[in-house]
Amino acid sequence: MILLAAAGGMLFGLGFIFLNYRSITEYEDYDFTALKSIPIENDFKSNSISEASAASTSNLNFKDVRIQTYTISLFTSAKNAKVTVREAGHGSYHILLLHGHKYSSQIWQKLGTLQYLSKWGYRAVAVDMPKRENRTTTMDDDQEAIRWMGSLIKNLRLSNLVIISPCLSGDFALPYIFQLPKNQKLVRAFVAIAPNGTERFANDDYRQLTIPTLIVHAEHDSVFQPAYELLIQIPNSEVLFMIGAGHNSYVDAPVFFHDGLRKFLHNVSRLA
Template sequence: MIVRSTFLKVITAGIVIFGVVVFILNLISYHQNGHDYSLVDDNNAYVMSNRDGDALIRIKADVQSNSKPAVLYAGDGKIVVPEVRIRAYMISMNHEQEQHVLVREAGEGNFNILLLHGQSFSSKTWEKIGTLQHLASWGYRAFAIDLPGYGNSSLPVIQEAATVQWLMRLIRTLRLSNFVIISPSMSGRFAIPYVIQSNTKHQSMIGFVPISPSGTKNFDTKDYQQVQIPTLIVHGENDTNFQSAINTLKLIPSNEVLTIKNASHACYVQQPLQFHNGLRRFLYTIYRPIYIEQYKSRSASLNNSNSSLLLEKSDDHDRNSKLKGESNNRTIDEKHTHVH
Protein backbone atom coordinates (compact mmCIF):
# COMPACT_ATOMS: atom_id res chain seq x y z
CA MET A 1 0.00 0.00 0.00
CA ILE A 2 2.85 2.38 0.86
CA VAL A 3 4.54 1.79 -2.50
CA ARG A 4 1.28 2.38 -4.37
CA SER A 5 0.60 5.59 -2.42
CA THR A 6 4.10 6.90 -3.17
CA PHE A 7 3.69 6.10 -6.87
CA LEU A 8 0.42 8.04 -7.05
CA LYS A 9 2.01 11.03 -5.34
CA VAL A 10 4.87 11.04 -7.86
CA ILE A 11 2.43 10.87 -10.80
CA THR A 12 0.31 13.69 -9.35
CA ALA A 13 3.36 15.89 -8.73
CA GLY A 14 4.55 15.27 -12.31
CA ILE A 15 1.19 16.31 -13.75
CA VAL A 16 1.17 19.51 -11.66
CA ILE A 17 4.74 20.43 -12.69
CA PHE A 18 3.93 19.77 -16.36
CA GLY A 19 0.86 22.03 -16.14
CA VAL A 20 2.88 24.83 -14.54
CA VAL A 21 5.57 24.61 -17.23
CA VAL A 22 2.97 24.73 -20.04
CA PHE A 23 1.31 27.78 -18.43
CA ILE A 24 4.65 29.62 -18.13
CA LEU A 25 5.59 28.86 -21.75
CA ASN A 26 2.20 30.11 -23.02
CA LEU A 27 2.57 33.26 -20.96
CA ILE A 28 6.02 33.95 -22.42
CA SER A 29 4.76 33.29 -25.95
CA TYR A 30 1.82 35.65 -25.45
CA HIS A 31 4.07 38.52 -24.36
CA GLN A 32 6.47 37.94 -27.24
CA ASN A 33 3.78 37.87 -29.91
CA GLY A 34 1.19 40.18 -28.44
CA HIS A 35 2.59 43.29 -30.16
CA ASP A 36 1.89 41.79 -33.60
CA TYR A 37 -1.86 42.04 -33.18
CA SER A 38 -1.78 45.65 -32.02
CA LEU A 39 -0.94 46.63 -35.60
CA VAL A 40 -4.37 45.59 -36.85
CA ASP A 41 -6.46 48.72 -36.49
CA ASP A 42 -10.21 49.07 -36.05
CA ASN A 43 -10.84 49.49 -39.77
CA ASN A 44 -9.41 46.05 -40.40
CA ALA A 45 -10.86 44.35 -37.32
CA TYR A 46 -13.66 42.68 -39.28
CA VAL A 47 -11.07 40.48 -40.93
CA MET A 48 -10.02 38.97 -37.61
CA SER A 49 -13.25 36.98 -37.33
CA ASN A 50 -13.03 35.58 -40.87
CA ARG A 51 -11.59 32.14 -41.51
CA ASP A 52 -9.71 33.21 -44.61
CA GLY A 53 -6.20 32.84 -43.17
CA ASP A 54 -4.36 33.97 -46.29
CA ALA A 55 -6.25 37.26 -46.45
CA LEU A 56 -5.65 37.86 -42.75
CA ILE A 57 -1.93 37.30 -43.16
CA ARG A 58 -1.79 39.65 -46.15
CA ILE A 59 -3.68 42.44 -44.39
CA LYS A 60 -1.64 42.03 -41.23
CA ALA A 61 1.62 42.16 -43.21
CA ASP A 62 0.26 45.13 -45.15
CA VAL A 63 -0.39 47.10 -41.97
CA GLN A 64 3.02 46.17 -40.61
CA SER A 65 4.84 47.21 -43.79
CA ASN A 66 3.12 50.59 -43.80
CA SER A 67 3.88 51.32 -40.17
CA LYS A 68 7.62 51.63 -40.77
CA PRO A 69 9.91 53.23 -43.40
CA ALA A 70 9.93 51.49 -46.76
CA VAL A 71 13.71 51.69 -47.13
CA LEU A 72 16.26 51.11 -44.40
CA TYR A 73 19.95 51.85 -44.04
CA ALA A 74 22.48 49.09 -43.38
CA GLY A 75 25.12 49.41 -40.69
CA ASP A 76 27.59 50.94 -43.16
CA GLY A 77 25.13 53.68 -44.10
CA LYS A 78 24.19 52.20 -47.50
CA ILE A 79 20.56 51.93 -48.53
CA VAL A 80 19.20 48.39 -48.28
CA VAL A 81 17.68 47.10 -51.54
CA PRO A 82 15.59 43.90 -51.36
CA GLU A 83 16.88 40.88 -53.26
CA VAL A 84 14.28 40.43 -55.98
CA ARG A 85 14.44 38.56 -59.28
CA ILE A 86 14.20 40.96 -62.22
CA ARG A 87 13.17 39.50 -65.57
CA ALA A 88 14.44 41.29 -68.70
CA TYR A 89 12.89 40.49 -72.09
CA MET A 90 11.93 42.04 -75.43
CA ILE A 91 8.37 42.55 -76.64
CA SER A 92 7.29 43.19 -80.20
CA MET A 93 5.24 46.32 -80.80
CA ASN A 94 4.87 45.94 -84.55
CA HIS A 95 5.47 42.57 -86.21
CA GLU A 96 5.68 44.06 -89.70
CA GLN A 97 8.39 46.61 -88.86
CA GLU A 98 10.11 44.44 -86.21
CA GLN A 99 9.90 47.11 -83.53
CA HIS A 100 11.04 45.75 -80.18
CA VAL A 101 10.99 47.23 -76.68
CA LEU A 102 13.05 46.08 -73.70
CA VAL A 103 11.03 45.39 -70.55
CA ARG A 104 12.39 44.82 -67.04
CA GLU A 105 9.75 43.18 -64.85
CA ALA A 106 9.69 42.39 -61.13
CA GLY A 107 7.06 41.14 -58.72
CA GLU A 108 3.71 39.39 -59.03
CA GLY A 109 0.06 40.28 -58.57
CA ASN A 110 -2.79 42.25 -60.10
CA PHE A 111 -1.64 45.75 -59.13
CA ASN A 112 0.71 47.04 -61.83
CA ILE A 113 3.20 49.90 -61.96
CA LEU A 114 4.54 51.15 -65.32
CA LEU A 115 7.87 52.99 -65.06
CA LEU A 116 8.97 55.34 -67.85
CA HIS A 117 12.27 57.22 -67.81
CA GLY A 118 13.90 60.58 -68.48
CA GLN A 119 16.11 61.65 -71.38
CA SER A 120 19.45 60.79 -69.75
CA PHE A 121 18.26 57.45 -68.36
CA SER A 122 16.70 54.10 -69.31
CA SER A 123 14.79 51.22 -67.75
CA LYS A 124 18.05 50.13 -66.09
CA THR A 125 17.91 53.24 -63.89
CA TRP A 126 14.91 51.89 -61.97
CA GLU A 127 16.89 48.76 -61.16
CA LYS A 128 20.01 50.68 -60.15
CA ILE A 129 18.21 52.86 -57.61
CA GLY A 130 16.14 49.92 -56.33
CA THR A 131 12.65 51.02 -57.40
CA LEU A 132 11.82 47.77 -59.19
CA GLN A 133 12.99 45.77 -56.18
CA HIS A 134 11.06 47.83 -53.65
CA LEU A 135 7.83 47.76 -55.66
CA ALA A 136 8.07 43.97 -55.91
CA SER A 137 8.76 43.65 -52.17
CA TRP A 138 5.69 45.83 -51.43
CA GLY A 139 3.46 43.43 -53.39
CA TYR A 140 3.23 45.19 -56.76
CA ARG A 141 4.11 44.02 -60.26
CA ALA A 142 6.45 46.57 -61.83
CA PHE A 143 7.36 47.09 -65.49
CA ALA A 144 10.23 49.40 -66.51
CA ILE A 145 10.59 49.95 -70.26
CA ASP A 146 13.00 51.61 -72.67
CA LEU A 147 11.24 54.38 -74.56
CA PRO A 148 11.69 54.69 -78.36
CA GLY A 149 15.22 55.81 -79.20
CA TYR A 150 16.63 55.01 -75.75
CA GLY A 151 18.33 52.10 -74.02
CA ASN A 152 17.89 48.79 -75.83
CA SER A 153 14.77 49.81 -77.72
CA SER A 154 14.99 49.16 -81.46
CA LEU A 155 12.53 51.97 -82.15
CA PRO A 156 13.50 55.42 -83.37
CA VAL A 157 12.42 58.53 -81.52
CA ILE A 158 8.76 59.09 -82.42
CA GLN A 159 6.95 62.35 -83.11
CA GLU A 160 4.92 64.16 -80.46
CA ALA A 161 1.56 63.35 -82.06
CA ALA A 162 2.25 59.60 -82.01
CA THR A 163 3.37 59.26 -78.39
CA VAL A 164 -0.03 58.55 -76.85
CA GLN A 165 -0.86 55.94 -79.50
CA TRP A 166 2.48 54.24 -78.85
CA LEU A 167 1.86 54.19 -75.09
CA MET A 168 -1.64 52.78 -75.61
CA ARG A 169 -0.20 49.99 -77.74
CA LEU A 170 2.46 49.26 -75.12
CA ILE A 171 -0.15 48.99 -72.34
CA ARG A 172 -2.29 46.65 -74.44
CA THR A 173 0.75 44.50 -75.26
CA LEU A 174 1.66 44.20 -71.57
CA ARG A 175 -2.05 43.65 -70.73
CA LEU A 176 -1.97 46.11 -67.86
CA SER A 177 -4.95 46.84 -65.64
CA ASN A 178 -5.28 48.58 -62.28
CA PHE A 179 -2.04 50.37 -63.10
CA VAL A 180 -0.13 53.49 -62.09
CA ILE A 181 2.25 55.33 -64.41
CA ILE A 182 5.46 56.85 -63.04
CA SER A 183 6.73 59.43 -65.51
CA PRO A 184 9.86 61.54 -65.01
CA SER A 185 10.98 64.45 -67.17
CA MET A 186 10.99 63.74 -70.94
CA SER A 187 8.59 60.81 -70.62
CA GLY A 188 5.88 63.33 -69.76
CA ARG A 189 5.28 63.82 -73.47
CA PHE A 190 4.06 60.19 -73.51
CA ALA A 191 2.22 60.14 -70.18
CA ILE A 192 0.57 63.59 -70.03
CA PRO A 193 -1.59 63.12 -73.20
CA TYR A 194 -2.55 59.65 -71.97
CA VAL A 195 -3.63 61.00 -68.58
CA ILE A 196 -5.65 63.82 -70.16
CA GLN A 197 -7.67 61.17 -72.04
CA SER A 198 -7.99 58.94 -68.97
CA ASN A 199 -11.55 59.94 -68.07
CA THR A 200 -13.00 58.72 -71.35
CA LYS A 201 -10.59 56.16 -72.81
CA HIS A 202 -8.22 54.78 -70.18
CA GLN A 203 -10.30 53.92 -67.16
CA SER A 204 -8.01 51.08 -66.05
CA MET A 205 -5.38 53.65 -65.06
CA ILE A 206 -5.85 54.44 -61.37
CA GLY A 207 -2.84 56.60 -60.45
CA PHE A 208 -0.23 58.96 -61.86
CA VAL A 209 3.21 59.95 -60.55
CA PRO A 210 4.74 62.74 -62.68
CA ILE A 211 8.29 63.75 -61.72
CA SER A 212 8.98 67.26 -63.08
CA PRO A 213 7.59 66.19 -66.48
CA SER A 214 7.80 67.93 -69.82
CA GLY A 215 4.77 68.36 -72.07
CA THR A 216 2.46 70.09 -69.60
CA LYS A 217 2.10 73.23 -71.77
CA ASN A 218 0.35 71.35 -74.56
CA PHE A 219 -3.03 71.30 -72.79
CA ASP A 220 -5.50 73.79 -71.36
CA THR A 221 -6.36 74.46 -67.73
CA LYS A 222 -9.74 72.73 -68.08
CA ASP A 223 -8.04 69.57 -69.37
CA TYR A 224 -6.17 69.17 -66.09
CA GLN A 225 -9.18 70.11 -63.99
CA GLN A 226 -11.14 67.24 -65.53
CA VAL A 227 -8.56 64.58 -64.66
CA GLN A 228 -9.99 62.31 -61.94
CA ILE A 229 -6.92 60.14 -61.34
CA PRO A 230 -5.10 60.49 -57.97
CA THR A 231 -1.78 62.15 -58.72
CA LEU A 232 1.48 62.41 -56.78
CA ILE A 233 3.48 65.38 -58.07
CA VAL A 234 7.18 64.83 -57.37
CA HIS A 235 9.90 67.47 -57.76
CA GLY A 236 13.26 68.45 -56.31
CA GLU A 237 13.31 71.55 -54.14
CA ASN A 238 16.19 72.99 -56.22
CA ASP A 239 14.55 72.30 -59.60
CA THR A 240 13.44 75.83 -60.45
CA ASN A 241 13.22 75.28 -64.23
CA PHE A 242 10.14 73.05 -63.94
CA GLN A 243 8.18 75.08 -61.42
CA SER A 244 5.60 76.08 -64.03
CA ALA A 245 4.99 72.40 -64.82
CA ILE A 246 4.43 71.69 -61.13
CA ASN A 247 1.94 74.56 -60.86
CA THR A 248 0.07 73.26 -63.91
CA LEU A 249 -0.19 69.74 -62.50
CA LYS A 250 -1.64 71.15 -59.28
CA LEU A 251 -4.78 71.90 -61.31
CA ILE A 252 -5.57 68.18 -61.13
CA PRO A 253 -8.19 68.04 -58.33
CA SER A 254 -6.92 64.90 -56.58
CA ASN A 255 -3.26 65.75 -56.19
CA GLU A 256 -0.59 65.79 -53.52
CA VAL A 257 2.95 67.14 -53.78
CA LEU A 258 6.15 65.39 -52.75
CA THR A 259 9.08 67.80 -52.53
CA ILE A 260 12.43 66.00 -52.44
CA LYS A 261 14.90 67.82 -50.21
CA ASN A 262 18.45 68.57 -51.36
CA ALA A 263 17.68 67.51 -54.93
CA SER A 264 17.35 69.08 -58.37
CA HIS A 265 15.72 67.78 -61.57
CA ALA A 266 16.57 64.05 -61.28
CA CYS A 267 15.42 64.08 -57.66
CA TYR A 268 14.35 60.43 -57.55
CA VAL A 269 17.88 59.37 -58.55
CA GLN A 270 19.63 61.80 -56.24
CA GLN A 271 17.49 61.03 -53.17
CA PRO A 272 15.96 57.57 -53.67
CA LEU A 273 15.18 57.12 -49.96
CA GLN A 274 12.84 60.13 -49.88
CA PHE A 275 11.33 59.19 -53.22
CA HIS A 276 10.63 55.56 -52.30
CA ASN A 277 9.05 56.40 -48.96
CA GLY A 278 6.77 58.98 -50.56
CA LEU A 279 5.89 56.62 -53.40
CA ARG A 280 5.08 53.79 -50.98
CA ARG A 281 2.63 55.93 -49.02
CA PHE A 282 0.92 57.17 -52.18
CA LEU A 283 0.51 53.70 -53.69
CA TYR A 284 -0.84 52.46 -50.38
CA THR A 285 -3.64 55.06 -50.40
CA ILE A 286 -4.62 53.99 -53.94
CA TYR A 287 -4.45 50.23 -53.75
CA ARG A 288 -5.49 49.62 -50.16
CA PRO A 289 -9.20 50.51 -50.70
CA ILE A 290 -9.28 48.38 -53.86
CA TYR A 291 -7.88 45.39 -52.05
CA ILE A 292 -10.32 45.80 -49.16
CA GLU A 293 -13.28 46.01 -51.56
CA GLN A 294 -12.10 42.90 -53.39
CA TYR A 295 -11.72 41.08 -50.11
CA LYS A 296 -15.16 42.15 -48.90
CA SER A 297 -16.67 41.07 -52.21
CA ARG A 298 -14.95 37.70 -51.95
CA SER A 299 -16.09 37.31 -48.35
CA ALA A 300 -19.68 38.19 -49.31
CA SER A 301 -19.53 35.64 -52.11
CA LEU A 302 -18.27 32.99 -49.67
CA ASN A 303 -21.00 33.92 -47.18
CA ASN A 304 -23.65 33.65 -49.89
CA SER A 305 -22.28 30.25 -50.88
CA ASN A 306 -22.35 29.14 -47.25
CA SER A 307 -25.92 30.45 -46.90
CA SER A 308 -26.96 28.50 -49.98
CA LEU A 309 -25.38 25.36 -48.55
CA LEU A 310 -27.20 25.92 -45.27
CA LEU A 311 -30.51 26.37 -47.11
CA GLU A 312 -29.88 23.20 -49.09
CA LYS A 313 -29.08 21.32 -45.90
CA SER A 314 -32.23 22.75 -44.30
CA ASP A 315 -34.33 21.67 -47.29
CA ASP A 316 -32.79 18.20 -47.16
CA HIS A 317 -33.52 18.03 -43.46
CA ASP A 318 -37.16 19.05 -44.05
CA ARG A 319 -37.54 16.47 -46.80
CA ASN A 320 -35.99 13.77 -44.65
CA SER A 321 -38.25 14.71 -41.73
CA LYS A 322 -41.29 14.59 -43.97
CA LEU A 323 -40.33 11.21 -45.39
CA LYS A 324 -39.63 9.92 -41.89
CA GLY A 325 -43.03 11.19 -40.73
CA GLU A 326 -44.78 9.53 -43.65
CA SER A 327 -42.92 6.31 -42.93
CA ASN A 328 -44.00 6.43 -39.25
CA ASN A 329 -47.61 7.08 -40.27
CA ARG A 330 -47.56 4.05 -42.57
CA THR A 331 -46.15 1.94 -39.77
CA ILE A 332 -48.92 3.07 -37.38
CA ASP A 333 -51.60 2.41 -39.99
CA GLU A 334 -50.18 -1.04 -40.62
CA LYS A 335 -50.28 -1.78 -36.87
CA HIS A 336 -53.90 -0.62 -36.61
CA THR A 337 -54.84 -2.76 -39.61
CA HIS A 338 -53.16 -5.77 -38.06
CA VAL A 339 -55.00 -5.26 -34.74
CA HIS A 340 -58.42 -5.07 -36.37
Protein backbone atom coordinates in the same frame (compact mmCIF):
# COMPACT_ATOMS: atom_id res chain seq x y z
CA MET B 1 11.21 64.44 -41.23
CA ILE B 2 8.13 64.12 -43.35
CA LEU B 3 5.19 66.49 -43.03
CA LEU B 4 1.93 65.94 -44.93
CA ALA B 5 -0.75 68.61 -45.05
CA ALA B 6 -3.99 67.80 -46.87
CA ALA B 7 -6.57 70.50 -47.62
CA GLY B 8 -10.11 70.01 -46.38
CA GLY B 9 -9.31 66.67 -44.78
CA MET B 10 -9.45 64.93 -48.16
CA LEU B 11 -7.01 62.06 -48.53
CA PHE B 12 -6.04 63.10 -52.03
CA GLY B 13 -6.58 66.80 -51.60
CA LEU B 14 -3.68 69.02 -52.48
CA GLY B 15 -0.98 68.15 -49.96
CA PHE B 16 2.71 68.66 -49.40
CA ILE B 17 5.31 66.20 -48.19
CA PHE B 18 8.48 67.98 -47.10
CA LEU B 19 11.64 65.89 -47.03
CA ASN B 20 14.88 66.71 -45.28
CA TYR B 21 17.81 64.59 -46.31
CA ARG B 22 21.53 64.61 -46.88
CA SER B 23 22.88 66.94 -49.54
CA ILE B 24 23.04 65.75 -53.13
CA THR B 25 26.83 65.77 -53.06
CA GLU B 26 26.74 62.93 -50.55
CA TYR B 27 25.15 60.72 -53.24
CA GLU B 28 27.79 61.39 -55.91
CA ASP B 29 29.61 58.17 -54.99
CA TYR B 30 26.43 56.20 -54.35
CA ASP B 31 27.00 52.55 -55.26
CA PHE B 32 23.86 51.67 -57.25
CA THR B 33 25.22 48.20 -58.04
CA ALA B 34 24.70 47.20 -54.41
CA LEU B 35 20.95 47.07 -55.12
CA LYS B 36 21.12 44.65 -58.05
CA SER B 37 18.88 41.64 -57.67
CA ILE B 38 20.01 38.09 -56.92
CA PRO B 39 18.07 35.62 -59.12
CA ILE B 40 16.37 32.73 -57.32
CA GLU B 41 13.97 29.97 -58.34
CA ASN B 42 10.73 31.85 -57.69
CA ASP B 43 9.69 35.47 -57.81
CA PHE B 44 8.18 37.17 -54.77
CA LYS B 45 4.44 36.50 -55.02
CA SER B 46 1.44 38.33 -53.62
CA ASN B 47 -2.28 37.91 -54.33
CA SER B 48 -3.08 41.35 -52.94
CA ILE B 49 -1.38 44.49 -51.72
CA SER B 50 0.92 43.31 -48.97
CA GLU B 51 1.05 44.80 -45.48
CA ALA B 52 4.67 45.45 -46.40
CA SER B 53 3.45 48.38 -48.51
CA ALA B 54 2.52 50.15 -45.29
CA ALA B 55 5.88 49.49 -43.69
CA SER B 56 9.14 51.39 -43.85
CA THR B 57 11.49 51.06 -46.83
CA SER B 58 14.32 50.18 -44.44
CA ASN B 59 15.40 46.65 -43.55
CA LEU B 60 13.91 45.04 -46.69
CA ASN B 61 15.83 42.05 -48.00
CA PHE B 62 16.10 42.00 -51.80
CA LYS B 63 17.75 38.59 -52.08
CA ASP B 64 14.46 36.88 -52.96
CA VAL B 65 13.57 39.35 -55.71
CA ARG B 66 14.14 38.24 -59.28
CA ILE B 67 14.20 40.80 -62.09
CA GLN B 68 13.41 39.44 -65.53
CA THR B 69 14.81 41.27 -68.56
CA TYR B 70 13.27 40.63 -71.97
CA THR B 71 12.20 42.37 -75.18
CA ILE B 72 8.79 42.86 -76.75
CA SER B 73 7.71 43.95 -80.22
CA LEU B 74 5.51 46.99 -80.65
CA PHE B 75 3.75 47.58 -83.94
CA THR B 76 3.21 51.32 -84.38
CA SER B 77 4.57 53.53 -87.14
CA ALA B 78 7.92 51.77 -86.83
CA LYS B 79 7.77 48.21 -88.05
CA ASN B 80 8.38 45.55 -85.42
CA ALA B 81 10.04 47.92 -82.95
CA LYS B 82 11.87 46.23 -80.08
CA VAL B 83 11.48 47.49 -76.52
CA THR B 84 13.53 46.29 -73.55
CA VAL B 85 11.50 45.44 -70.43
CA ARG B 86 12.58 44.79 -66.82
CA GLU B 87 9.96 43.20 -64.63
CA ALA B 88 9.70 42.13 -61.00
CA GLY B 89 6.99 40.97 -58.64
CA HIS B 90 3.39 39.86 -58.85
CA GLY B 91 0.18 41.50 -57.77
CA SER B 92 -3.15 42.85 -58.91
CA TYR B 93 -1.73 46.38 -59.12
CA HIS B 94 0.72 47.04 -61.95
CA ILE B 95 3.30 49.84 -61.85
CA LEU B 96 4.66 51.08 -65.19
CA LEU B 97 8.01 52.84 -64.79
CA LEU B 98 9.08 55.14 -67.61
CA HIS B 99 12.32 57.16 -67.57
CA GLY B 100 13.97 60.45 -68.48
CA HIS B 101 16.44 61.33 -71.23
CA LYS B 102 19.60 60.60 -69.23
CA TYR B 103 18.56 57.08 -68.30
CA SER B 104 17.05 53.79 -69.45
CA SER B 105 14.84 51.23 -67.74
CA GLN B 106 17.95 50.08 -65.89
CA ILE B 107 17.82 53.12 -63.60
CA TRP B 108 14.83 51.63 -61.76
CA GLN B 109 16.81 48.47 -61.03
CA LYS B 110 19.90 50.41 -59.93
CA LEU B 111 17.85 52.57 -57.58
CA GLY B 112 16.11 49.51 -56.16
CA THR B 113 12.64 50.72 -57.21
CA LEU B 114 11.74 47.48 -58.99
CA GLN B 115 12.84 45.55 -55.92
CA TYR B 116 10.90 47.72 -53.49
CA LEU B 117 7.72 47.53 -55.54
CA SER B 118 8.02 43.76 -55.73
CA LYS B 119 8.42 43.47 -51.97
CA TRP B 120 5.43 45.76 -51.42
CA GLY B 121 3.21 43.39 -53.40
CA TYR B 122 3.05 45.04 -56.83
CA ARG B 123 3.92 43.90 -60.33
CA ALA B 124 6.54 46.42 -61.46
CA VAL B 125 7.43 46.88 -65.14
CA ALA B 126 10.13 49.26 -66.39
CA VAL B 127 10.57 49.88 -70.13
CA ASP B 128 13.05 51.62 -72.39
CA MET B 129 11.54 54.78 -73.84
CA PRO B 130 12.05 55.94 -77.44
CA LYS B 131 14.84 58.52 -77.59
CA ARG B 132 17.90 59.34 -79.67
CA GLU B 133 19.88 56.33 -78.49
CA ASN B 134 17.10 53.72 -78.80
CA ARG B 135 14.33 55.23 -80.88
CA THR B 136 11.60 52.62 -81.25
CA THR B 137 9.08 54.83 -83.02
CA THR B 138 8.95 58.05 -84.99
CA MET B 139 7.29 60.57 -82.68
CA ASP B 140 5.38 63.03 -84.83
CA ASP B 141 2.50 64.07 -82.57
CA ASP B 142 0.44 63.22 -79.50
CA GLN B 143 -1.54 60.59 -81.39
CA GLU B 144 1.67 58.72 -82.10
CA ALA B 145 2.55 58.80 -78.40
CA ILE B 146 -0.94 57.53 -77.50
CA ARG B 147 -0.62 54.65 -79.95
CA TRP B 148 2.82 53.75 -78.55
CA MET B 149 1.56 53.75 -74.96
CA GLY B 150 -1.60 51.84 -75.87
CA SER B 151 0.38 49.17 -77.71
CA LEU B 152 2.81 48.89 -74.80
CA ILE B 153 0.08 48.51 -72.17
CA LYS B 154 -1.81 45.95 -74.26
CA ASN B 155 1.31 43.95 -75.06
CA LEU B 156 2.35 43.78 -71.40
CA ARG B 157 -1.24 43.05 -70.28
CA LEU B 158 -1.19 45.84 -67.72
CA SER B 159 -4.25 46.67 -65.60
CA ASN B 160 -4.98 48.52 -62.34
CA LEU B 161 -2.12 50.62 -63.59
CA VAL B 162 0.01 53.32 -61.96
CA ILE B 163 2.19 55.25 -64.42
CA ILE B 164 5.42 56.79 -63.11
CA SER B 165 6.67 59.39 -65.58
CA PRO B 166 9.88 61.43 -65.25
CA CYS B 167 11.09 64.10 -67.66
CA LEU B 168 11.15 62.91 -71.31
CA SER B 169 8.48 60.28 -70.76
CA GLY B 170 5.87 62.98 -70.10
CA ASP B 171 5.66 63.40 -73.88
CA PHE B 172 4.14 59.90 -73.90
CA ALA B 173 2.36 59.60 -70.56
CA LEU B 174 0.46 62.91 -70.55
CA PRO B 175 -1.20 62.55 -73.99
CA TYR B 176 -2.17 59.00 -73.11
CA ILE B 177 -3.67 59.95 -69.74
CA PHE B 178 -5.60 62.95 -71.06
CA GLN B 179 -7.27 60.92 -73.81
CA LEU B 180 -8.69 58.37 -71.36
CA PRO B 181 -12.42 58.58 -70.56
CA LYS B 182 -13.27 59.96 -67.12
CA ASN B 183 -14.88 56.73 -65.94
CA GLN B 184 -11.95 54.53 -66.98
CA LYS B 185 -10.50 52.00 -64.53
CA LEU B 186 -7.28 51.09 -66.33
CA VAL B 187 -5.03 53.86 -64.95
CA ARG B 188 -5.53 54.11 -61.19
CA ALA B 189 -2.88 56.73 -60.41
CA PHE B 190 -0.15 58.89 -61.92
CA VAL B 191 3.26 59.89 -60.54
CA ALA B 192 4.60 62.99 -62.28
CA ILE B 193 8.33 63.64 -61.83
CA ALA B 194 8.97 66.91 -63.71
CA PRO B 195 7.40 65.50 -66.91
CA ASN B 196 7.83 67.07 -70.34
CA GLY B 197 4.87 68.28 -72.36
CA THR B 198 2.68 69.83 -69.66
CA GLU B 199 2.35 73.09 -71.57
CA ARG B 200 0.53 71.36 -74.43
CA PHE B 201 -2.60 70.96 -72.31
CA ALA B 202 -5.01 73.60 -71.04
CA ASN B 203 -5.76 74.51 -67.43
CA ASP B 204 -9.22 72.95 -67.75
CA ASP B 205 -7.66 69.65 -68.83
CA TYR B 206 -5.84 69.44 -65.52
CA ARG B 207 -8.84 70.57 -63.47
CA GLN B 208 -10.98 67.82 -65.02
CA LEU B 209 -8.48 65.02 -64.48
CA THR B 210 -9.84 62.55 -61.92
CA ILE B 211 -6.79 60.30 -61.55
CA PRO B 212 -5.02 60.50 -58.15
CA THR B 213 -1.67 62.13 -58.84
CA LEU B 214 1.61 62.43 -56.94
CA ILE B 215 3.63 65.44 -58.11
CA VAL B 216 7.34 65.08 -57.29
CA HIS B 217 8.67 68.63 -57.05
CA ALA B 218 12.37 69.30 -56.47
CA GLU B 219 13.43 72.48 -54.71
CA HIS B 220 16.20 73.28 -57.20
CA ASP B 221 14.33 72.49 -60.41
CA SER B 222 13.30 75.98 -61.51
CA VAL B 223 12.70 74.78 -65.09
CA PHE B 224 9.88 72.59 -63.79
CA GLN B 225 8.05 75.45 -62.05
CA PRO B 226 5.64 76.26 -64.94
CA ALA B 227 4.77 72.56 -65.25
CA TYR B 228 4.24 72.37 -61.50
CA GLU B 229 1.78 75.27 -61.63
CA LEU B 230 -0.29 73.29 -64.13
CA LEU B 231 -0.08 69.94 -62.39
CA ILE B 232 -1.21 71.23 -58.99
CA GLN B 233 -4.57 72.06 -60.57
CA ILE B 234 -5.36 68.34 -60.66
CA PRO B 235 -8.03 67.95 -57.92
CA ASN B 236 -6.81 64.59 -56.59
CA SER B 237 -3.17 65.58 -56.30
CA GLU B 238 -0.53 65.82 -53.61
CA VAL B 239 3.03 67.08 -53.75
CA LEU B 240 6.21 65.28 -52.74
CA PHE B 241 8.54 68.25 -52.17
CA MET B 242 12.20 67.27 -52.27
CA ILE B 243 14.25 69.83 -50.38
CA GLY B 244 17.72 70.33 -51.82
CA ALA B 245 17.16 68.09 -54.84
CA GLY B 246 17.54 68.89 -58.53
CA HIS B 247 15.69 67.87 -61.68
CA ASN B 248 16.38 64.14 -61.21
CA SER B 249 15.27 64.22 -57.59
CA TYR B 250 14.37 60.53 -57.42
CA VAL B 251 18.00 59.72 -58.28
CA ASP B 252 19.43 62.38 -55.96
CA ALA B 253 17.53 61.02 -52.95
CA PRO B 254 16.16 57.53 -53.69
CA VAL B 255 15.44 56.67 -50.05
CA PHE B 256 13.06 59.56 -49.59
CA PHE B 257 11.53 59.18 -53.02
CA HIS B 258 10.73 55.54 -52.30
CA ASP B 259 9.22 56.36 -48.93
CA GLY B 260 6.91 58.98 -50.44
CA LEU B 261 6.02 56.66 -53.33
CA ARG B 262 5.26 53.80 -50.94
CA LYS B 263 2.78 55.88 -48.93
CA PHE B 264 1.07 57.24 -52.03
CA LEU B 265 0.64 53.78 -53.59
CA HIS B 266 -0.61 52.32 -50.34
CA ASN B 267 -3.32 55.00 -50.10
CA VAL B 268 -4.32 54.48 -53.73
CA SER B 269 -4.68 50.73 -53.28
CA ARG B 270 -6.74 51.16 -50.11
CA LEU B 271 -9.26 53.42 -51.86
CA ALA B 272 -9.77 51.13 -54.87
